[in-house]
Amino acid sequence: MNLAITDVRLTPILVADPPLLNTQGVHQPYTPRLIVEVETADGVTGVGETYGDTKYLELARPFAERLIGRQVSDLNGLFTIADQTAVDSSRVSGKVDVGGLRGVQTADKLRLSVVSGFEVACLDALGKSLGLPVHALLGGKVRDAVEYSAYLFYKWAGHPEGVPGEQDDWGAAIDPAGIVEQARRFTERYGFTSFKLKGGVFPPEEEIAAVRALAAAFPGHPLRLDPNGAWSVATSLKVAKELGDVLEYLEDPALGTPAMAEVAAATGVPLATNMCVTTFAEIQEAFTRGAVQVVLSDHHYWGGLRNTQQLAAICRTFGVGVSMHSNTHLGISLAAMTHVASTVPNLHHACDSHYPWQAEDVLTERLTFDDGKVTVSDAPGLGVTLDREKLAFLHRRWLDDDGSLRERDDAAAMRWADPDWVTPSVPRW
Ligand code: GKR
Numbered sequence: 151m152n153l154a155i156t157d158v159r160l161t162p163i164l165v166a167d168p169p170l171l172n173t174q175g176v177h178q179p180y181t182p183r184l185i186v187e188v189e190t191a192d193g194v195t196g197v198g199e200t201y202g203d204t205k206y207l208e209l210a211r212p213f214a215e216r217l218i219g220r221q222v223s224d225l226n227g228l229f230t231i232a233d234q235t236a237v238d239s240s241r242v243s244g245k246v247d248v249g250g251l252r253g254v255q256t257a258d259k260l261r262l263s264v265v266s267g268f269e270v271a272c273l274d275a276l277g278k279s280l281g282l283p284v285h286a287l288l289g290g291k292v293r294d295a296v297e298y299s300a301y302l303f304y305k306w307a308g309h310p311e312g313v314p315g316e317q318d319d320w321g322a323a324i325d326p327a328g329i330v331e332q333a334r335r336f337t338e339r340y341g342f343t344s345f346k347l348k349g350g351v352f353p354p355e356e357e358i359a360a361v362r363a364l365a366a367a368f369p370g371h372p373l374r375l376d377p378n379g380a381w382s383v384a385t386s387l388k389v390a391k392e393l394g395d396v397l398e399y400l401e402d403p404a405l406g407t408p409a410m411a412e413v414a415a416a417t418g419v420p421l422a423t424n425m426c427v428t429t430f431a432e433i434q435e436a437f438t439r440g441a442v443q444v445v446l447s448d449h450h451y452w453g454g455l456r457n458t459q460q461l462a463a464i465c466r467t468f469g470v471g472v473s474m475h476s477n478t479h480l481g482i483s484l485a486a487m488t489h490v491a492s493t494v495p496n497l498h499h500a501c502d503s504h505y506p507w508q509a510e511d512v513l514t515e516r517l518t519f520d521d522g523k524v525t526v527s528d529a530p531g532l533g534v535t536l537d538r539e540k541l542a543f544l545h546r547r548w549l550d551d552d553g554s555l556r557e558r559d560d561a562a563a564m565r566w567a568d569p570d571w572v573t574p575s576v577p578r579w
């Protein structure tokens with residue numbers, strides 16, 4: 151068996167996204183992703199997926215060149231390559247970048263997001279070469295299926311007039327009745343039993359009413375509300391008080407560890423985050439201050455599946471819960487999330503996934519949710535197959551774009567509907 155990497159292919163794509171609202175604005179009609187392929191001397195190809203904005207592509211290209219000749223099994227070596235890959239300092243703010251909704255923006259985090267796409271591709275190729283599923287390479291699954299939650303969004307029926315985009319069949323959801331209707335569709339289509347509402351869009355009273363309506367429609371089901379840090383400490387505590395009896399957890403009610411710690415100190419409602427603990431360096435302060443009770447890992451920015459396992463072990467050590475965050479993603483990432491989630495013993499909350507919102511994919515067969523769960527594949531590698539025609543189609547869309555959609559920018563997308571829209575300052579309420 152020859153595990154040496156002989157070729158690496160990077161394919162940026164634009165994938166259709168519905169007009170989902172968040173505190174920044176609205177999703178663009180198409181969002182960038184990067185599909186990574188690594189090929190071994192034996193002709194085995196592994197696939198990975200990560201963010202596709204220019205700043206990730208700029209790093210992924212020199213990274214790919216350095217991979218040639220290395221072994222797909224040399225996963226630690228990916229971090230060495232990352233350290234050697236220079237990041238243009240103008241690409242990172244070094245602080246919590248509210249626009250990113252993914253916590254602090256640093257050069258390391260950018261590198262780790264690129265590593266994650268290559269790590270998944272290497273694991274896929276290694277698994278295919280050895281005839282083992284990715285979960286086996288990670289130590290073996292401890293569950294046969296991974297539970298996901300319905301990710302509810304306020305949304306418009308369509309993208310703003312005159313903006314090219316695909317039509318979806320979800321309809322609008324801009325009030326409690328619309329959110330309950332959307333949740334019903336999620337349960338009918340995928341069998342989800344827990345629900346997360348993306349908040350920070352409307353004044354808190356309206357979002358409290360939406361969660362109350364969900365609680366009435368789905369009594370006893372786990373509910374979460376995530377305004378992406380849009381609230382002050384006082385508002386967060388007010389929401390926690392009003393919804394404390396129905397919430398599984400509040401996700402990033404306020405921005406940053408100090409504010410989250412203040413909220414946590416004054417409420418019994420657990421707080422989850424994918425914004426204030428997004429790197430290993432941020433763990434100590436957040437855990438010492440008791441700022442968060444659940445960390446939502448995202449293998450894309452934590453640096454891959456093995457780092458996700460390390461994060462889970464640290465959380466277990468400190469008695470902090472762990473689950474998974476997601477951003478707009480396709481089936482390769484869902485497969486990767488499912489493999490790693492299947493190996494984490496202390497996973498006690500349903501993971502997030504945007505996947506149901508993505509009607510397009512680059513796979514020959516979409517992954518499916520049954521009773522809200524994805525079955526863990528035992529096929530070699532990730533257990534997915536790239537559809538080259540679909541990949542080419544989505545890449546063509548990226549090539550044809552004039553550049554305006556190649557960077558995800560929810561505030562810019564909102565300006566198509568409201569030219570005066572500016573990124574709201576935080577706290578917004
Ligand atoms: O897709 O609008 C969105 C989400 O707000 C996403 O950007 C966040 O990263 O899903 C995420 C979250 O849980 O914060």
Ligand code: MG
Nearest residue numbers: 376401402424
């Ligand atoms: Mg979140």
